[in-house]
Amino acid sequence: MAGIYIHIPFCYSRCSYCDFYKTTDQTLKSDFLEAICDEIILNASFFKDNQISTLYFGGGTPSVLSLQELQSIFNCLSDFVNLSELDEITMEVNPDDVSEAYIQGLIELGVNRLSMGIQSFFDAHLRKMNRRHNAKQAINAVEIAKKSGINNISIDLIYGLPYMTFDEWKKNVKMALDLKVEHISAYHLTIEKGTPYYDLLKKGKLTEINEEDSEQQFEYLVSKLEEAGFSNYEISNFAYGKLISQHNSNYWTGKKYLGLGPSAHSFDGKKRKWNISHLSKYNEQLKGKQKYWDEELLSDTDIYNERIMLGLRTLKGFNSDFIKRVNNDIKSFFEQELVQQIKLGNIEKDDVYYRVPKSKRFITDRIISDFFYIDE
Numbered sequence: 001m002a003g004i005y006i007h008i009p010f011c012y013s014r015c016s017y018c019d020f021y022k023t024t025d026q027t028l029k030s031d032f033l034e035a036i037c038d039e040i041i042l043n044a045s046f047f048k049d050n051q052i053s054t055l056y057f058g059g060g061t062p063s064v065l066s067l068q069e070l071q072s073i074f075n076c077l078s079d080f081v082n083l084s085e086l087d088e089i090t091m092e093v094n095p096d097d098v099s100e101a102y103i104q105g106l107i108e109l110g111v112n113r114l115s116m117g118i119q120s121f122f123d124a125h126l127r128k129m130n131r132r133h134n135a136k137q138a139i140n141a142v143e144i145a146k147k148s149g150i151n152n153i154s155i156d157l158i159y160g161l162p163y164m165t166f167d168e169w170k171k172n173v174k175m176a177l178d179l180k181v182e183h184i185s186a187y188h189l190t191i192e193k194g195t196p197y198y199d200l201l202k203k204g205k206l207t208e209i210n211e212e213d214s215e216q217q218f219e220y221l222v223s224k225l226e227e228a229g230f231s232n233y234e235i236s237n238f239a240y241g242k243l244i245s246q247h248n249s250n251y252w253t254g255k256k257y258l259g260l261g262p263s264a265h266s267f268d269g270k271k272r273k274w275n276i277s278h279l280s281k282y283n284e285q286l287k288g289k290q291k292y293w294d295e296e297l298l299s300d301t302d303i304y305n306e307r308i309m310l311g312l313r314t315l316k317g318f319n320s321d322f323i324k325r326v327n328n329d330i331k332s333f334f335e336q337e338l339v340q341q342i343k344l345g346n347i348e349k350d351d352v353y354y355r356v357p358k359s360k361r362f363i364t365d366r367i368i369s370d371f372f373y374i375d376e
């Protein structure tokens with residue numbers, strides 16, 4: 001099984017926390033659509049050699065594209081992939097791009113899962129994040145999508161916002177549950193270099209929240225969502241019933257994926273490849289049949305560290321069979337660390353999987369970093 005990721009790099013505005021590659025310049029759209037088609041054609045062998053099960057449109061804001069523009073991408077892909085046979089086609093949408101006609105068009109294209117960046121149900125928070133939508137639009141967007149027949153909707157929330165009280169977070173969790181969506185992704189705010197929030201942080205105009213408050217918000221989120229029947233199948237992701245994100249789950253279990261579009265990453269089991277993070281250069285390089293990516297062959301250490309990181313973030317855990325395949329240095333390091341972490345109560349094991357117990361989920365990233373192997 002393999003996945004396709006398509007990065008749509010356009011946004012109408014820049015959110016204050018966002019460090020994804022994007023541009024607010026819409027003039028390069030038609031060149032981009034041509035370049036994406038060229039990139040699809042150049043990767044014909046990937047489609048021939050792999051059974052594709054998922055397609056994911058991320059960004060940027062994929063819903064900046066009109067239905068006709070999206071149709072042109074689907075047309076190019078359908079020369080290589082039988083899109084009607086895919087298990088999951090996800091599209092990220094911004095709430096204020098949602099209308100009945102747009103969702104109907106997406107369904108006709110084959111989209112069967114939506115991921116909506118809601119982030120908060122408080123307009124004051126949304127304004128501070130420079131989001132385009134307001135809370136009312138977010139609620140309407142979910143209702144429209146449900147009425148149109150999409151029965152696999154994911155919403156994104158952000159916690160750890162410096163200006164959000166615990167009571168407001170509780171209300172956000174309640175509002176999310178009241179929407180009765182099938183999937184919730186909740187990410188802690190991280191302030192990355194190059195974002196407006198980073199500048200505010202440096203100027204002392206924004207402070208990060210303390211660890212106790214972060215933990216309180218995380219524990220509340222997990223307890224309320226689990227109580228409502230959601231499974232915390234990955235540290236930041238919650239699924240109702242079986243409706244996990246298949247695309248991301250394949251990524252977390254080391255399956256192959258092809259990333260198309262500027263800044264998109266690909267993985268073929270051994271090599272990581274990343275496209276140039278510059279829209280006009282990406283378009284020009286593809287037009288001129290020039291190289292538009294960089295790549296590296298992953299070492300044993302790279303693959304081990306990545307599998308530890310992705311595996312321990314999931315409820316299922318890290319597959320112990322993987323350790324049989326690594327070199328002796330990594331194996332003995334892992335085994336020594338495992339003894340320590342089990343003693344500390346940070347790791348539990350069933351027949352096959354090592355996992356972080358529920359009581360230690362908040363410190364998962366710290367546990368993972370202890371397992372990272374560094375080459376001498």
Ligand code: SF4
Pocket residue numbers: 010011013014015018019020022059060061094117
């Ligand atoms: S969060 Fe999404 S909508 Fe906002 S700037 Fe980033 S990619 Fe664009």
